[in-house]
Amino acid sequence: MSADRRIEAITDRIRERSAPTREAYLARIRKKSAEGPKRSALACGNLAHGFAACGPDDKARLAGDATPNLGIITSYNDMLSAHQPFERYPELIRAAAREVGGTAQVASGVPAMCDGVTQGQAGMELSLFSRDVIAMAAAVGLSHDMYDAAVYLGVCDKIVPGLAIAALTFGHLPAIFMPAGPMTSGLPNDEKAKIRQLYAEGKVGRDALLESEMKSYHGPGTCTFYGTANSNQMLMEIMGLHTPGSSFVNPNTPLRDALTREATKRALAITALGNEFTPAGEIVDERAVVNGVVGLHATGGSTNHTLHLVAIAAAAGIKLTWQDISDLSDVTPLLARVYPNGLADVNHFQAAGGMGFLIRELLDDGFLHDDVRTVWGTGLRAYTVEAKLGFDGTTVMRAPAPAESGDAKVLAKASAPFSANGGLRVLKGNMGEAVIKVSAVKPEKRVVEAPAKIFHDQNELKTAFDAGELTGDFVAVVRFQGPKANGMPELHKLTPMLGVLLDRGQKVALVTDGRMSGASGKVPAAIHVTPEAKDGGAIARLRDGDMVRVDGDAGRLEILVDEAEFGTRPLAEADLSGNDYGIGRELFAPFRAAVGPATEGASIFG
Incomplete structure (x- = not known):
């Protein structure tokens, strides 16, 4: 035992x-x-x-x-x-x-x-x-x-x-x-991440990016x-x-x-x-x-x-x-x-x-x-x-197994851990429930209280980034990315862009009903928000400029607006027709209709 x-x-x-x-x-x-x-x-x-x-x-x-x-x-x-x-x-x-x-x-x-x-x-x-x-x-x-x-x-x-x-x-x-x-082992992962971020900033071209990726995945x-x-x-x-x-x-x-x-x-x-x-x-x-x-x-x-x-x-x-x-x-x-x-x-x-x-x-x-x-x-x-x-x-x-780690910077003994906890937490609040992984997020970056910038597609956020519109502190809300909406894709493509902004000194967080995967890193990300936007979740009532608090330390995900006014707002709608067909997506319509919430595994099996 x-x-x-x-x-x-x-x-x-x-x-x-x-x-x-x-x-x-x-x-x-x-x-x-x-x-x-x-x-x-x-x-x-x-x-x-x-x-x-x-x-x-x-x-x-x-x-x-x-x-x-x-x-x-x-x-x-x-x-x-x-x-x-x-x-x-x-x-x-x-x-x-x-x-x-x-x-x-x-x-x-x-x-x-x-x-x-x-x-x-x-x-x-x-x-x-x-x-x-x-x-x-x-x-x-x-x-x-x-x-x-x-x-x-x-x-x-x-x-x-x-x-x-x-x-x-x-x-x-x-x-x-x-x-x-x-x-x-190929190109070190931190070097690969650096090239991705430089590419996102336009400082290196596609040739350099592809060369880096090929050295990583070889x-x-x-x-x-x-x-x-x-x-x-x-x-x-x-x-x-x-x-x-x-x-x-x-x-x-x-x-x-x-x-x-x-x-x-x-x-x-x-x-x-x-x-x-x-x-x-x-x-x-x-x-x-x-x-x-x-x-x-x-x-x-x-x-x-x-x-x-x-x-x-x-x-x-x-x-x-x-x-x-x-x-x-x-x-x-x-x-x-x-x-x-x-x-x-x-x-x-x-x-x-x-x-x-x-x-x-x-x-x-x-x-x-x-x-x-x-x-x-x-x-x-x-x-x-x-x-x-x-x-x-x-x-x-x-x-x-060896009594001592072969590299104490990689694998630690339980008596001297890198951290007292695993760094994966549930966030709860008036937006619902979400998950955050803070083990790669610096302690001073784990709490962000800032106005929301709303996007219904990850490409919308990229367009805003390329146009230089993502200034100041903000919480990027990428919604209608849940299992019922479009199958809950990973949004890891956003990591380099948000990382650039973080390095510029902005306070930035991500809130989404989509996924970010095991490769998510230094940007605080409240993911798997449930109920999702397509299912009538509070995330669908958010508007640009609403204050949002992502607190990875206290485990809170809060919309900081008047409760009475917020409750009367209509639910936002998104045009999801483009997600209904192409690359086999039309065959998965029954899955989107039957899938359960992320809190229950986002499964179609009851």
Whole structure:
């Protein structure tokens, strides 16, 4: 058990709140577990369809009853650097499965889009909804009921949360997540950010900007800053869904391949056909969810997970709230400084001790629950290790995580944290609820009280910036960016412009019902404002010049106008017809109509 009573108290209240839905969920998956996969009871015609394309040996195994069969859910595509390495995984997995008498089949592919490619573009309006599409696509593949366990190949922003929702929907099956790993280090992230800001000011041209970006994003693997993609990998490990030490090993290396083979064999070992049956729905309980939130705060992770963790927990019958996330932030020390919360990248984090060091420090000081189930067995203590290549060059061995950080500027001990808390907070007030991440915001910049400047599109703000109209202190309000309005795109494109103004000495903050992602940085940003403008939220009653207070210290988001007068104002309207079509947006109209609020994960699943 966690030694910290504050962590225990928050876990207990989540457990109590979730009891009815969690019990119903567990009853469903246990009933399904008892039935076993339909493969053993399918009519001959059905079964023959299920392995018609297999080779003779695999076909012979699948025709019997005792062979464990893995379903591979893959997000492979070769346009995206993070997912390109997965091209080789299915054959690695099939070969490893055969070595231990099992079989493996690609059950389905799922889409994988990149917020880096679509940032500031129309395609970004599909990004958040792609999470739920991924969950549904995985469900289609697993619905054939041919599998004893599933392995999930995914890395980036919406892909892992979507796969996690699918894994928990099929929570009667064991599930192991297999990462591809981060690309090797390129141009330092702070240098890349500097070039972006110079470009926003017109001081360098597109050629210089493109050269900088190409030096940053230069090969296979995840982007090296600590955004949502790398936060995903941290979460899967600290929640016990990775094999130990596998999150941040570079792609296409002998150790990466060895970890993939090992994870395959482990997935086969924890099916109902063996003695260590470990269904995913039993792993992800209230303690595992709290461990994930603590890990997010301890590493300064992505604000997108205030949406994704709520949705993932809900898929397991667990009711996680923003207040839970905020309260856990208040008691969790910040142990990692990875860009944008520092100058290092995720490879430096790994070299300094990585996940094994982080988990041990948090466990030893009572911030994590050790008494959890994982794909590796019982207890999170098994994850306080480093994965290394075995002496034969093809297997994995593990050593205890180092006692001291390899770089105390990147990874700190719990006894000497960078900050006493994680820096992610809920803001509340007469504008509703929002989220702010202050770990990268200087303390003197965290409170802004200034007149509002209203925009209904991020391009409107850019036009005003280019025209030199954004003078003085102000709060930029970019509204009608919520899930019901246009799918809740990330507005990270605004960061360089607002950063320029901040550097000029202006007091600047952003308030939006859209998203800003794990790459948001030094500008105080109240994001995910709920209720959103499209849903009649108070943000839709704001006018240019209204005084707004964003207080990242006290956790307040206030409209400082006469309450009676404000309540009589009509709701603003925005022309959203341009968001209804093009780049596939017309196909997502049912999602915009059905989506729930950001406080509930911005999900279409009830």
